[in-house]
Amino acid sequence: MERTNLRKIAVLDKHTIDKIAAGEVVERPSSVVKELVENSIDAGATAVTVEIADGGKKLIRITDNGGGIEASQVPTAFLSHATSKIEKPDDLNSIHTLGFRGEALAAISSVSRLDIFSRERGALSGAKLHLEGGVPETVEDAGCPEGTSVIVRDLFYNTPARLKFMKRDSAEATAIAGLVGHLALSHPEVSFKLIKDGTQTLLTPGDGALRSAIYASLGREFTLSLLEVKGADGDMGVTGFGTSPIASRGTRGMQTFFVNGRLVKSQLLTAALEEAYSNRMMKGKFPGCVLLVELPRDMVDVNVHPAKTIVKFVGEKRVFDLVYHAVMAALDKREEDERPQPKPASQVQNPRGDFFANMTSQQYRESQRAAEK
Ligand code: ADP
Ligand code: MG
Numbered sequence: 001m002e003r004t005n006l007r008k009i010a011v012l013d014k015h016t017i018d019k020i021a022a023g024e025v026v027e028r029p030s031s032v033v034k035e036l037v038e039n040s041i042d043a044g045a046t047a048v049t050v051e052i053a054d055g056g057k058k059l060i061r062i063t064d065n066g067g068g069i070e071a072s073q074v075p076t077a078f079l080s081h082a083t084s085k086i087e088k089p090d091d092l093n094s095i096h097t098l099g100f101r102g103e104a105l106a107a108i109s110s111v112s113r114l115d116i117f118s119r120e121r122g123a124l125s126g127a128k129l130h131l132e133g134g135v136p137e138t139v140e141d142a143g144c145p146e147g148t149s150v151i152v153r154d155l156f157y158n159t160p161a162r163l164k165f166m167k168r169d170s171a172e173a174t175a176i177a178g179l180v181g182h183l184a185l186s187h188p189e190v191s192f193k194l195i196k197d198g199t200q201t202l203l204t205p206g207d208g209a210l211r212s213a214i215y216a217s218l219g220r221e222f223t224l225s226l227l228e229v230k231g232a233d234g235d236m237g238v239t240g241f242g243t244s245p246i247a248s249r250g251t252r253g254m255q256t257f258f259v260n261g262r263l264v265k266s267q268l269l270t271a272a273l274e275e276a277y278s279n280r281m282m283k284g285k286f287p288g289c290v291l292l293v294e295l296p297r298d299m300v301d302v303n304v305h306p307a308k309t310i311v312k313f314v315g316e317k318r319v320f321d322l323v324y325h326a327v328m329a330a331l332d333k334r335e336e337d338e339r340p341q342p343k344p345a346s347q348v349q350n351p352r353g354d355f356f357a358n359m360t361s362q363q364y365r366e367s368q369r370a371a372e373k
Contacts, residue, residue: 018080018110018134019159025107028166029056029155030175032112035104036150037183040064041190043148046206050180051195055172057155065147068120071127074139077116078131080106108152110134111159115151117144133158177201181217182263185256185290188213210240214290222247222254222288227334229291231326233318236299238326240291242273244334245280247288254288259300261292264311269293272320276327291323 012020026032033050040048043066053059069077076082083102108114109131119126119142128142156163166172173196184192184204191206204216215223225247231238243254257269269291277287299319301312313319 014080015110015134018106021080021103021107021110025103026111026155028175029060029172030179032056032060032108032152032155033062033176034179034183035108036060036062036152037180039104039150040066040148041183041187043067045147045190047191047193049193049195050176052173052176053197055166055169056152056176057166057169057172058153060152060155061149063147063149065145068123068126068146068148069116069118070120070123071118071125071139071141074116074118074127074129075136078105078109078129078134078136082106106134109136111162112155112157113153115153116148117142118148119144119146121146173197182256184213184217185210186258186261186263186292210290210292214241218254218290225288227330229289229326229330231322231329233322235296236318236322237294238291238323239294241289242277242291242327242330243288245277245287245331248277248281248285249288250285252286255286256290258290258292259302259311260294260297262302262311263309264302265309266311266313268313268316268320269323272323273327276324276331280331289327291327293319293323295319 025035029052033052033056037048037050040062043064045064045066047065049061049063051059051061051063079102081102082105110133113133114131115128116131117126117128123146126142126144126146127139128144129139130137156166167175177194177196180192180194180202184190184202188204188210189206189208190204192202192204193200194202202217204213211223211226214226222243225243226241227244229238229240229242243249252270255270255273257264257266259266259269273287273289273291281287295313299314301314
C-alpha cells in the first residue's frame with residue numbers, strides 16, 4: 001500500500017505537547033476543579049473556596065490557605081513535568097500527595113486564560129502571574145494573603161473542538177458540585193466552600209469529623225439514617241457509614257467509596273456492600289454509604305486511568321471480605337441495639353408513656369414499615 005503520510009518525523013513543541021496533555025488531564029470544568037483543589041490539599045490547606053461562573057466555563061477560582069509557592073518558583077510550576085512532589089523514580093513507591101505528574105498547571109494553563117496569586121507562608125509579599133494559552137507574562141509582586149488563588153477564565157477558548165463537547169452550564173455545575181462534595185467527604189479536616197454564580201451552595205466545617213462533612217454535603221435526612229462501619233484486617237481497614245436498611249433508595253447514586261483518600265468506582269466494593277445488605281433489603285433497592293478503605297499502597301493500582309477513578313486491587317477476596325464483614329457487623333449491631341431488652345420489673349414505669357415519648361410519628365411509621373418487611 002502506498003504511504004500517504006510523507007511528513008518528516010519531528011519532536012513536538014512544548015505547546016502542542018501541553019495541549020495533548022490537556023486533552024487527558026482536563027476533560028471538562030470539573031477536572032480543572034479537581035486538579036486545583038487537590039493541589040490545595042497537597043499544599044496543606046485547611047480552607048478551600050471554589051467559585052464558578054457559568055458551570056466553570058467562564059470562571060473557576062480556587063482559593064486556599066495552604067503553604068503557597070515561592071515567588072521565583074511560580075513560573076516553574078507551569079512547566080510540564082514540574083512538580084515538588086517527587087524527585088526520583090523511587091519516590092513513586094511512596095507517594096502521599098494526590099498529584100505527582102506535574103502536568104496539571106501546565107495543561108490547564110494551555111487551554112485557558114489563567115491568573116495565579118500566591119504567597120508563601122511567612123513571606124512578606126506574594127507574586128502574581130498571568131498566562132494566556134500557556135504563554136506566561138512576567139511575574140509581578142502582589143499583596144495577596146498567604147496561600148494560593150488560581151483563576152481560570154474562558155476554559156478551552158483556544159480548543160474549539162473541546163469546547164463543543166461541553167455540556168450545558170447547569171450540567172457542568174452539577175458535576176462540580178458533586179466533585180466538591182466528594183472532596184469534602186474525603187477531607188473532613190478541610191473546610192470547603194462552594195460558590196456557584198455568586199451563591200454559596202456548600203460549606204463544610206472542616207472539624208475533622210466525617211459525620212459533619214456528610215451532614216453538610218449530603219444533607220440531614222441521609223445523615224440521620226447512618227450506621228457506623230468500622231473494620232480491620234491486618235494492615236487493611238475500613239471506616240465510615242452505611243444507611244439503615246429502611247432508608248434504602250432506588251439507585252446506587254448515594255454510594256461513595258474512597259480508597260486511600262481517593263474517590264473510586266469499584267464493582268468489587270459495591271458488591272461487598274450490597275452482599276452485606278442482601279437479606280435485609282427488597283430487590284431493586286440499594287443501600288447508601290460513605291466508606292473509606294485504607295489499604296497498603298502495594299495492594300492498590302490507581303494508575304489505570306488518567307483521572308484515577310477506577311481502581312484495581314491485589315488480593316480482591318481480602319478486600320471484599322473486609323468490607324462485607326464490617327458492614328455486616330454494623331447491621332447486626334443495629335438490630336442488637338434495637339431489640340427490646342427486658343427490664344427488671346422494678347424499672348418498668350409507665351411503658352406506654354415511654355414508648356410514645358421517645359418516638360416521633362415519623363420514626364414510628366418507619367419502624368412499622370420495617371416490621372412489615
Ligand atoms: P503536581 O501537583 O502533579 O505536582 P501541578 O502541575 O498540579 O503538578 O503543580 C505543580 C507544582 O506547583 C506542585 O508540585 C506544587 O509544588 C505547586 N503548586 C500547585 N498548586 C499549588 C497550591 N495551591 N499551593 C502550593 N503549591 C502549589
Ligand atoms: Mg497537581
